[in-house]
Amino acid sequence: MSFTAELSQLMAAVLGREPTLNEMILIPMVPLFVAGYLVEWSSFRLNSGGWGTAQGKPFYLREVIANFSLGTAYYASSAIMNILYVAAVFAFVWEHRIHTIPISFGTVILAFFVQEFCYYCYHRTSHRVRWFWTQHVSHHSGEIMNMSTAARQSILNGIVGTWIFYAPAVFIGFNPDLILGLLGANLAFQWFVHTESVGKLHHWIEWWINTPSNHRVHHGRNSAYIDKNYGGVIMLYDHLFGTYQIEHEKVRYGIRQQIKSHNFLVLNVHEFIDMLRDVAAPGRFNERLKHIWKPPEWTRADHNPIHTWPVKGEHPSAQKPKDTF
Template identity: 50%
Template sequence: MIDAACTWLVGLLGSNVDWKQVLLIGATPLFLLAFVVELAGARRRGHQASFQWKEIIANVALGSAYQIAEALAWLLVTGAIFSWVYQHRLFDIPVNGWTVLPIFIMVEFCYYWFHRSSHRVRWWWAAHVPHHSGETMNFTTAARQSVLNVFVGTFIFYLPPVALGVPPAVVMFMLAVDLVYQYFVHTDAIGKLPAWYEAVFDTPSNHRVHHGRNPQYIDKNYGGVLMIFDRMFGTYCPERKKVDYGIPRQIRSHDFLVLNLHEFVDMLRDVAAPGPLMQRLKHLWMPPDWQRPGHVPLHTWTVERSDTAEKSVAPAPPAASTGLPQSSRGSS
């Protein structure tokens, strides 16, 4: 049956099938079932604060659009790029029982650097920020992704294994396994797991830290399945106090377009604001909280500073100076 399904997909989409999207879409019934179980358990315990329906609907809308955009991008552009790189590969890496685990660890290593870069480079943060702007944590938070992922070039992080000689289908499948696992770490329903497991693997506790805007939790625990690279590169932090979810400059909206575009629009407006060209361009690659000397970060939509953010934030210029609505809060 599986062979027949694969043959059908290849016949429909050609040999360059995006197995990441196939596996993620195929796992959707499992995701929905898990959410129903999570919600039922929360209601039984009287712990429903993590289930805000406006946010859940926004999560599902963002995730659905992301899936469609990723599939179309693969068919139109990304798949061809992966195929071209594979045609110029350095080696032929076999896929068998001896190589599956090393290949998965290689893909996890790529994911770590994709994820870390998506927090520390504003160009990529502009596409990743919707995932972190949710202020509750449940399984649907995992679906909270941005359509901008297909435009900002995050796929480049997964080209190195292909260049070395891992078939693109295998890289995408391994990435899908990584992402399916991550769905189940987006929850408040599971406490800490055994210490040895917490030390090696991503867990709900480890991932709650990653979604926290508490000062000690910012930019920690980037791993998808494993925590080994966080420990190697000094970005690991255990969960020690209650997590405050969201981003330091919280966007106040459930609007689909606002959630997708707010940081990208603000970044481009910062680049366009008067000043030396090289200083303006730094807004594209510096960290999200970087501020250009003499320039107040611009905000097109209302954001709210969290209690954990800096106390001294200069007021933004009045809306009339730009022709667009402004917030007096700091940068997200």
């Protein structure tokens, strides 16, 4: 029996079902993720002589614990959502596909660029549509940057429907295991770009690839960095759609309305609850509903945005409001 078959059999015994290719890639990578983090932390400690125990340091302990807590819950919730309905959704779409694209070297390359486009659309929408921002905000609310920051994921992914961005690729004929497997590889790659330990690389590499420098920009709340660099592995679509930005000033991490909490549950649901409370607040019904699909910073007249938990807001001059995708 091959190693892949043995791994699949072992994971099936643990999950109680056959693992998806996405899970076959991401779950076995966890030890490598942790190893990468430990190497990064050890390098920082040797060079600085400290643990990074003060807030704002790259390895602030409370935030690292919150990061790994969010990551663990994300894995568990994703498995549950797959069992409940996500796997069935992709099976349904595949059953009703308009074509069958055979798997070959050439179509795998094509599928990579299709998946990257789907990811770009998801990622950009999750910043510009509040419904999807409610699940992505936990990833951006971290105020430090190290590999554990990549673990800041949400238990709301399946609930808000992030899968919808990849269903079209399956509908046109790409095998769902292939698309979701490539997505798993995409996410695994991104673990290693969440770091301050790697500076800028050659400009040609920076132009094409999602490097640590490019991704630090994406996590910045600096005015020039907001809503930039959405690419997963490559920066092609950022160049095509005008969202590419080089790192040219020190990055300030976090979000414009910074949640001041390290509580696992608060980090997962604060934006979702605030959105629902904004919708429920008095006002014209059609205006209230706009809180769902407008950008996160959008506000309506005669309504003060609701924050269930304390936040620290940016000065208005640091914001760059816009209503379009």
